[in-house]
Amino acid sequence: MSTLEIKGLHVEIEGKEILKGVDLTINTNEIHAIMGPNGTGKSTLAQAIMGHPRYEVTAGTITLDGEDVLEMEVDERARAGIFLAMQYPSEVNGVTNADFLRSSINAKREEGDEIPLMSFIRELDAKMETLEMDEDMATRYLNEGFSGGEKKRNEILQLMMLKPKFAVLDEIDSGLDIDALKVVAKGVNELRGEDFGCLIITHYQRLLDYITPDKVHVMIQGKVVQSGGAELALKLEEQGYDWLHEELGIEAETVEQEA
């Protein structure tokens, strides 16, 4: 079993404190979900785990099986087994999806032990079929001109090809139609097991109908304010966050809504 442990995490963006002491422990063979209103710091948590250059950790720790993750470069974190499916993945001109994936896979392997081209292609074909992706997605430039939903599927394709120990999925369901949602859930469920732990950031219970979480957390104003089982997501879906604000005595902040 592996463990990703976050303790007392404080994170700033451009001098503004967004995370104000987050504690969270995820083991392999567990699926956690984080929900919470817009702008409360869910993506910030995800980016801080991965090591995004604009997010500064000012206090707290992140460890992977005791190893200090914050000491690692972004690529080292990935090779240690952390994966982030981004809310807004970059478009990279001129780099084909397939080349990118192959480089990513080979980055984890020793020099001279690169994945044989044929096995790579076979595996890629199979995963793309699972995700019902068009064949030409492999030869197109990375995310360039991909629709919102296609980008999300492409993130899951990377997840499935790289098979990390821990994946953080940031709003992997937003912009997906209901069929795509099922497909993406199928992809994640394929990975479920002893060697895989997952943190799903979502606004909608719907995704959790397909990927049943072991734990659900609520983040408000930069802190995890409530944790529970799958039933917590259902309650949030029905009642929103107001009852939590009241119960916990948090003053609701006006947050900028996403466009």
Added chain:
Amino acid sequence: MTVETKLALTEQDVRSYSEKMNEAAWMTDFRADAFAKLEQLPMPKPDKTRIDRWNFTDFPIHAVESSVYSSLDELPAKARELFDAEKPGSLYIQHNNTPAFLSLSDDLKAKGVILTDIFTATREHGELVKKYYMTNGVKVDEHKLTALNAAFMNGGVFVYVPKNVVIEEPIQALFLHDDEQVSLFNHIIVVAEANSSFTYIENYMSTVANAKGQANIVSEVFTGDNSNVTYGAVDVLSEGFTTYVNRRGVTGRDSQLNWVLGLMNDGNTIAENITHLVGDNSGADMKTVVVGTGKQRQNFTTEIISWGKNTNGMILKHAVVKDESTAIFNGIGKITKGAVGSNAEQESRMLMLSPRARADANPILLIDEDEVTAGHAATVGRVDPIEMFYLMSRGITKTEAERLIIHGFLAPVVDKLKVEGVKKLLTEVIERKVR
């Protein structure tokens, strides 16, 4: 101070060289005429680069004699990769200044296709060569460097594709440089008659790290009515050459001329690529990639001039500069009076890899007609840290991520080179330069 432009050669030297190369007599006189003009002609004035201290005229020796190849096995391995050794197809190889290998299928010969070194062409296809050689394309008296090319020409190739001939396999030329003393005064003529279609790809390859000579290269391309020509080039000439390279196109009605240029010289370079869209409904698509390194200074002028109605000009340039190199990109879209319905577009993308490298995009639109469309876009930037983060978040190291981004940045042009071997070579050259 201006570099002394006194030339080591005399008119008599030029005449005897022509005779030695067994050229047609008209060419001997043509050279002598050009030589006579040399003295008075001014140097070219590339916008935003001062070249009055550059040396374009000194060189150790006018021409050398190098070995010819009886088989492709005799080529250096790097050069062999450019071709399909099993079936070399249509191929001309020049070894320094010596025509060294020629291959053209009987089928193409029977169709009237001509592929031959320029000396032979003046003799065997005199009327044709005379019609196109510095008449309608590049003029002898444009400036000192064009006259220099005319007088001192010591290599080049003549490509002629008759009416209605469509060639699928590219015609390839290799100019192999492996002697420090060598100067290249090459002249290339490519003629596409009506309704023909083909690709010509040339490689300039140095296998010696240093050069003491000059590279003065002139290419003229003529596309007949309704023809379609792609002209690809990968220039990788070694440091020490001061390169002047002038590639010019003139289009006939309904024809299309595509340029795909990988300009990867290691020395200072002045490159000029101009296409005159003369025929109505003709088009030019000019794609250029450049990598500047070290203290290299380079100036690239890309220009499309619309004369005919409904012509279409597209310019795309991607450049990477590092170290202390400087690269100036002059992009000119010109639509003359009467070229109704024409379009001039250009796009320049520059990536700067180090703080002391400089890339300047200098887009110019000169429009003398009302009913036209035109536009330009230019960006000068650095590697995007968010893109880097994305790639690295999949385990890719910083170095490898940078490599992917740079290759990706140049790919839209590199991928247009249709020959795998040439594409591979260009990719390797880029690799070496950006490392």
